[in-house]
Amino acid sequence: MITSFMNGGMMGLAISAVVGPVAILCLKKACTIGFKSGVAIGIGASIANMLFGFVAFWGLGAVSSLLLEHADLLRIFGGIFLIYLGYKSFQLKDIECVDTQTVNNTTYVHDAMIAFVLTLTSPITILVFLSFCSAFGITSLSLHEALLATVGVGLGSFAWWVLLTLFGIFIRKKMGTSVIKTINMVSGIVIIIFGIVSVAYGLKKFW
Numbered sequence: 213m214i215t216s217f218m219n220g221g222m223m224g225l226a227i228s229a230v231v232g233p234v235a236i237l238c239l240k241k242a243c244t245i246g247f248k249s250g251v252a253i254g255i256g257a258s259i260a261n262m263l264f265g266f267v268a269f270w271g272l273g274a275v276s277s278l279l280l281e282h283a284d285l286l287r288i289f290g291g292i293f294l295i296y297l298g299y300k301s302f303q304l305k306d307i308e309c310v311d312t313q314t315v316n317n318t319t320y321v322h323d324a325m326i327a328f329v330l331t332l333t334s335p336i337t338i339l340v341f342l343s344f345c346s347a348f349g350i351t352s353l354s355l356h357e358a359l360l361a362t363v364g365v366g367l368g369s370f371a372w373w374v375l376l377t378l379f380g381i382f383i384r385k386k387m388g389t390s391v392i393k394t395i396n397m398v399s400g401i402v403i404i405i406f407g408i409v410s411v412a413y414g415l416k417k418f419w
Contacts, residue, residue: 216357220269220364223344224261227337227365228372233294233406234330238373240399241323242380243392250380252320254373256327258366261337265365268341269358287414290333294407297326298400 228235234257242250331337353361384392 216353216361217364220265220361221368223265223341224365224368225372227261227340228257228369233403234327235376236399236402237297237327238376239380240396242377243384244396247377247381248320249323250377251374252323253327254370254377256324257331257373258369260328260331261369262362262366264337264341266358266362268345269353269361270355284414286333287410290330291407291410291414293330294403294410298404298407302397302400
């Protein structure tokens with residue numbers, strides 16, 4: 213049982229450490245808004261990773277097959293969403309005026325939901341989990357073991373997001389407002405590029 217938990221934790225940490233749009237978004241939120249916003253992104257992504265992990269651990273072949281069958285549509289939807297988020301980055305003009313005291317809990321819930329949706333619309337994650345299961349010799353766990361491994365995924369994933377958020381806070385405190393504005397603009401461009409690539413891959417099937 214402990215082995216399942218530890219394996220899940222290592223998988224969650226390894227999968228989250230891959231640089232992608234959610235990681236860029238987490239760093240951006242930590243730099244421009246603060247710690248809670250970055251952590252909210254991490255919570256949303258961690259919950260999505262836990263769902264993917266549970267599907268892989270418990271051997272829910274029908275669910276994973278359904279996700280992979282509609283992978284292209286998910287990529288298109290996720291890509292459009294990323295392009296929108298990148299565009300919104302350019303509307304944040306006065307970063308120095310963004311204060312955590314003026315950000316309410318609704319904003320944090322919104323951030324978590326964004327990360328959750330973005331992670332869910334990346335069906336490649338389920339393939340990564342299945343690959344890890346194969347590498348660790350995990351076939352189909354019992355429900356109890358699958359739940360333990362899933363909790364491990366959540367904690368391992370969340371640990372990474374907290375570290376990334378702390379790095380963003382370090383940048384926020386040490387760098388000037390002009391540097392943070394530049395980071396915000398660059399991250400917006402990178403997110404848009406991720407979105408365009410995602411849409412292009414999704415549409416490739418229909419060409």
